[in-house]
Amino acid sequence: MKAYPLSLRLAAAAVLSLAVSSLGLAAGPTQHQLDAARQNGSNWLMYNRTYSGDRFSPLTQINTTDASQLTPVCANQLGTLAAFQATPVEYRGVLYVTTQHQTVAMNAATCKTLWDYTYVPTGPEPINTNRGVALYKGMVIRGTDDAHLIALNAGTGKLIWNVKVGNSAIGEFLSAAPIVWKNLIFIGLAGADWGIKGQVYAYNVKNGKRVWTFNDIPTGNAVGASTWGRAASTATGGGSTWSTITLDRSNGLVYVPIGNPAPDFAPEYRPGANLFTDSVVELNAKTGKLVRWHQQVPNDSHDWDTAAAPILFTTSNGHHYMAVADKAGYLFVYNQATHKLAYKVPTTTIHNASLHPTVKGVYTCPADLGGTEWSSPAYDPQTAALYVNSVDWCGVDKLGEVRYVAGQLFFGGSSILDPVAKASGWLDAFDASSGQTLWRWHSPTPMLAGVTPTAGGVLMTGDLNGNFLVFDARTGQKLYQFDTGGAMAGGVITYKVNGRQYVAVASGNSSRSIWGTTGSGTIFVFALPY
Amino acid sequence: MAGLSIAGLGVAAGGWILALAASSSAPAAPQIFTKSQVKAGQQVFLAHCAVCHGYQLQGKIGPALKGPAFADVWLTGKQNADSLFYVISTQMPFNAPGSLKTSQYLEALSYILSQNGLVPGKTAMTVALLKKTTLPKAP
Numbered sequence: 001m002k003a004y005p006l007s008l009r010l011a012a013a014a015v016l017s018l019a020v021s022s023l024g025l026a027a028g029p030t031q032h033q034l035d036a037a038r039q040n041g042s043n044w045l046m047y048n049r050t051y052s053g054d055r056f057s058p059l060t061q062i063n064t065t066d067a068s069q070l071t072p073v074c075a076n077q078l079g080t081l082a083a084f085q086a087t088p089v090e091y092r093g094v095l096y097v098t099t100q101h102q103t104v105a106m107n108a109a110t111c112k113t114l115w116d117y118t119y120v121p122t123g124p125e126p127i128n129t130n131r132g133v134a135l136y137k138g139m140v141i142r143g144t145d146d147a148h149l150i151a152l153n154a155g156t157g158k159l160i161w162n163v164k165v166g167n168s169a170i171g172e173f174l175s176a177a178p179i180v181w182k183n184l185i186f187i188g189l190a191g192a193d194w195g196i197k198g199q200v201y202a203y204n205v206k207n208g209k210r211v212w213t214f215n216d217i218p219t220g221n222a223v224g225a226s227t228w229g230r231a232a233s234t235a236t237g238g239g240s241t242w243s244t245i246t247l248d249r250s251n252g253l254v255y256v257p258i259g260n261p262a263p264d265f266a267p268e269y270r271p272g273a274n275l276f277t278d279s280v281v282e283l284n285a286k287t288g289k290l291v292r293w294h295q296q297v298p299n300d301s302h303d304w305d306t307a308a309a310p311i312l313f314t315t316s317n318g319h320h321y322m323a324v325a326d327k328a329g330y331l332f333v334y335n336q337a338t339h340k341l342a343y344k345v346p347t348t349t350i351h352n353a354s355l356h357p358t359v360k361g362v363y364t365c366p367a368d369l370g371g372t373e374w375s376s377p378a379y380d381p382q383t384a385a386l387y388v389n390s391v392d393w394c395g396v397d398k399l400g401e402v403r404y405v406a407g408q409l410f411f412g413g414s415s416i417l418d419p420v421a422k423a424s425g426w427l428d429a430f431d432a433s434s435g436q437t438l439w440r441w442h443s444p445t446p447m448l449a450g451v452t453p454t455a456g457g458v459l460m461t462g463d464l465n466g467n468f469l470v471f472d473a474r475t476g477q478k479l480y481q482f483d484t485g486g487a488m489a490g491g492v493i494t495y496k497v498n499g500r501q502y503v504a505v506a507s508g509n510s511s512r513s514i515w516g517t518t519g520s521g522t523i524f525v526f527a528l529p530y
Numbered sequence: 531m532a533g534l535s536i537a538g539l540g541v542a543a544g545g546w547i548l549a550l551a552a553s554s555s556a557p558a559a560p561q562i563f564t565k566s567q568v569k570a571g572q573q574v575f576l577a578h579c580a581v582c583h584g585y586q587l588q589g590k591i592g593p594a595l596k597g598p599a600f601a602d603v604w605l606t607g608k609q610n611a612d613s614l615f616y617v618i619s620t621q622m623p624f625n626a627p628g629s630l631k632t633s634q635y636l637e638a639l640s641y642i643l644s645q646n647g648l649v650p651g652k653t654a655m656t657v658a659l660l661k662k663t664t665l666p667k668a669p
Contacts, residue, residue, distance in 0.1 A: 082591070124603070128591075398628075400620055405613040407603060414620060414627040510591070514625040 027138050029091055031182060034136070035249060041455075044090040044493040047132050047177040048376055051247040052312035055378035056453050057494045061501035062528060063456030067470045067479040069528055073502070074111035076523045078102060083129040084509045084521035085374065087177065087450055087491025091135050095504055096154070097491075098142055099521050100128040103152060105140075108504065109497040111525055115157030121146040123168040124407065126194055131243060131374065132177035132491070134185065136205055141185055143174025149187065149203060163208040165189070165201065170406050172196045177244040180205055181285060186254050188216070188241025192277070193303070195262045195410030198239030200254075200281075202288060212288030216240075216258050216276050223290055227298075229271030236404055237270065238262035239277050242307040243374040253282045253291055255312070255322065259305030263412025264368070265357045266301070266402050273298035280310045280324050294334055294341075296326045301356040302397055303368035303415065304328035312336070313379035313386075315433055323379070323432075325372035325388050328353065329365070331428075333386075333435065343435035347372060347390040347428050357397035357413050367395030368415040369423075369514070373448050379432060380453035383473050386432045387459055389447035393423035420516035427451065427461060429476060439476035446515065448489035449505070460503060462488025464517050468505050468526065482526070486519015487511070502527045561651025562611065562663055563640035568650055571641025574634045578623050587645050592624060596645045598668075605646060607667035611660040615639055632657065 029045050037043070037050045041058040049055050062070065078084075080099045088097040095108045101121070105114040125145035133142045139160060140152040147166035152159055165187075166172030171194020178187040188200040198216035203209065216239025218224035219231070228234045240259035247254050261277035263269055278297035283290055297304045310324035320336035329348040334341055351365035370393045377388040395417035402412040417423075425447030429438040445464035452460045459473040464487040470480040490506030503526045508519030576585065582592035587600075594600055604614055619635040621627050630638075636655045644650060647669040653659065 124599070400628075401616070403613070403616055405617060408613075408617050409621055411621065416626060416629075 029135050030137060034181070042496040043092065044088075044495045045135060046089055046179055047087050047244040047491075048246070048309060048311065049493070051179065051181065051249055053244075053246040053309055053376055054311045054313050055376065055451070056380050056455075058455045059494055059496060059501050060454070060456040061496070062454065062458060062494070062503065064458060064472050064479065066528055067456075067458050070470065070480050070482070070503070070526045071529055072482060072524055073109070073527045074525050076104070076106050076111040076113060078104060078521040078523070080521040081510050082521065083127070083511045084506055085129055085131060085448070085490045086506055087132045088493055088504050088506065088523060089133060089135055090493060090495040090504065093497045095523065096133050096135065096140055097506070097523055098130040098132055100125070100130055100145055103133065103140060103142060103157065105154070105157060106523065108495060108502060108525070109500070111523060117152055117157040117159070119144055119150065123147070126168060126171050126173050126191060126407075127175060129175045131175055134178040134180045136180040139205065141178050141180065141205065143176060143178065143187055145173045145175060147172045147174055147189070149174060149178070149185070149208060151205070151208065161208040163203070170194065170196060176241050179245050179247060181247055181249075184211060184285065186245045186247070186285070188245070188256060188258070190240035190242050190259070192238030192240040192259050192262050192305075193264060193409055193411065194407065195236035195238065195404055197235070197237055198241065198258065200241060200256050200283065200288070202285070214256075214281070214283055214288045214290065218275060224275035227273040227275040230269070233270035236262055236410055237274065237277070240305065242305065243376065244309045246309045246312060247285060248312055252285050254285045255310045256281050256283060257306045257309050257324065259307055260300050260303050262410045263402050264303040265397055265399055265411055265413025265415070267299045267356050269402050269412060271299070274300070278304060278306050278326065280306060280322070292339060294332070296324065296330070296332055297328050302328070302364055304371065307374050308372050308376040311376055311379055313432065315384060316381065319433070321432070323377055323386055325377050325390070327366065327368070327371035327373065329371035329390060331377060331386065331388050331430065331435070333432070345430060345435040347388050348392045348426055349394065351394060357399040359399050361396040361398040361416070363394060364397045365394035366391065367393055367397060367417050369393055369417065369446075375448060375450045378451045378453050380459070380473055382455060382457065383429070383438070383453070384432050385438055385473070386430045387451045387453060387473075388428045388430070389449065389451050389461060390426045390428070391423065391446035391448065392425055393446060394418050417514065420514065425463065427471070429473070441471070441476050441478075448509070448515075450490065450492040452492045452494060454494060460492050460494070462492060462505055462507070464489065464509075464515060466507060466519060468492075468507075468524065484519075484522070484524050486522055487515065487517030489515070489517070500527055560663055560666065561649060561653055562659055563643065563650055563655040564652065565650040567637045567640035567655055568644045571637035571639070571644075574630070574638045575641050578630060579638060582624060587642065595642050600646060601668035604665055605668035607664070609665045611663040611665050614665065615657070615660045
């Protein structure tokens with residue numbers, strides 16, 4: 001681990017000298033402001049808006065009667081032709097957004113770039129994705145694809161510290177958006193598909209020192225180790241945190257989504273349930289100690305990660321729930337009082353789900369790019385509904401030779417997807433208490449973007465044809481559509497600057513995998529005409 | 531092969547470890563493909579790989595397959611040629627893994643290696659030959 005005392009001191013000086021500036025700066029958001037994120041409609045302070053991650057915004061200016069008049073007010077082309085799946089965050093009139101190497105601050109009402117920091121990796125980068133930043137007391141914190149964690153000065157974009165978290169030469173990287181609570185940064189490694197052993201971490205926000213480590217793949221006497229029938233397979237057991245982490249301030253627990261086991265398609269190599277893969281683990285935020293877990297798929301053989309972060313919500317009759325949607329194509333809702341599964345409902349086509357891949361191949365729905373990918377469900381207290389985006393895409397999953405080559409994909413087989421033209425998507429509205437379908441919209445493309453309900457009664461998202469979409473949250477009627485010209489697979493956020501409500505969306509996901517999508521990474525901002 | 535046996539998998543993993551250990555004293559760069567394989571491989575590459583790896587192998591949505599980035603991974607003097615063939619033949623093309631013929635994969639690999647400075651010779655690349663070949667250090 002490297003420390004950068006000199007730049008740390010310079011950065012501290014910079015924070016002080018910039019404290020009085022018109023935009024964005026410099027000491028916030030404070031812990032107090034982050035704690036109050038739910039009530040604060042003006043800002044979008046973290047990946048899923050609040051620690052509990054329900055994504056609901058209290059803003060009402062854009063509503064069911066005027067949404068059809070929305071218009072783009074500005075755009076900022078980031079200059080990348082690559083995966084663009086990030087969710088911007090907004091604080092006091094400044095948007096912060098990431099690409100693989102860039103971290104960009106821009107004026108949230110005009111899209112004008114304020115600063116643009118380019119990270120120069122020092123190791124190989126297994127993928128080219130980054131999902132976003134955490135904001136904390138004048139700092140912008142993000143992970144990198146060569147497995148470093150870095151902190152920048154929010155006012156200037158200058159590097160404050162840079163620490164190496166993992167070894168990207170064996171497939172470890174950080175693509176998730178961290179969160180920060182009480183001076184601790186929470187983030188997890190990704191890279192299961194390269195045969196890593198995933199970990200979740202807390203880092204000290206002040207100096208980038210590691211505070212605790214949780215092992216996704218338990219060994220020895222650790223709880224869960226007995227779910228690996230062949231102990232040797234834990235060395236490459238997998239587990240990834242792809243999106244972000246959720247936190248319950250009332251009990252001080254972090255809720256961490258953990259992805260698939262490896263090798264992806266060869267479950268016989270790792271007999272047993274393979275905890276804590278395809279699970280949500282609940283850890284004490286201060287210590288990293290395991291409190292509880294819920295596994296969605298035991299002994300997964302289809303790359304069915306629990307990738308999107310879980311969300312925590314309370315219904316009007318006072319019941320607390322945790323909801324998580326996974327790549328197996330289900331929404332799971334757990335009762336937070338009993339910790340029992342309240343219900344489980346499919347979000348997409350399910351076929352041959354109980355069969356493991358064979359050498360000849362098994363046609364399976366969803367295949368490895370189906371179900372809910374990295375964007376979490378949203379909970380709307382006004383409609384008492386959960387909204388979930390998903391991908392309907394089948395393919396032939398095959399068992400193959402299991403061979404570990406360090407730094408290469410460790411699949412133990414393959415997935416031959418149907419032609420992309422056959423892939424589609426769903427936006428589902430479920431009654432949050434019962435799981436009954438309220439309405440569903442069949443999209444011509446997979447649905448990967450964030451889904452954002454507001455107190456204005458609208459539900460905002462986007463598709464891979466590049467359409468920014470606004471629905472009536474109650475009925476599912478489409479109110480507005482705008483073609484951004486680039487696939488939408490990242491954030492859809494809303495905030496207010498000088499009394500005007502804006503929506504910022506990520507457009508232009510030309511993905512390295514096979515979504516078959518194009519566009520250049522661009523932030524579009526929408527508002528109502530004056 | 532119906533149902534991979536654990537024992538079989540163990541051998542595969544062990545074999546990889548042995549291959550690494552055995553390869554530490556690499557001989558002079560071997561000639562492991564022919565000119566005609568390179569020629570055919572160029573066609574395979576342009577048709578099935580270039581869209582992602584770039585027409586100059588410079589990398590696009592897939593990594594560069596020539597130059598320092600490629601050499602750092604594969605041309606270290608320690609990598610088994612068979613491992614590279616395994617990656618190509620079981621995982622590529624990324625959107626249709628395993629869809630080409632074995633001969634086409636051998637040709638594509640010949641082309642990639644030739645683009646990284648390895649020279650063709652009289653011996654044609656075969657799966658069996660790759661199994662006992664260690665890739666040389668980048669020339």
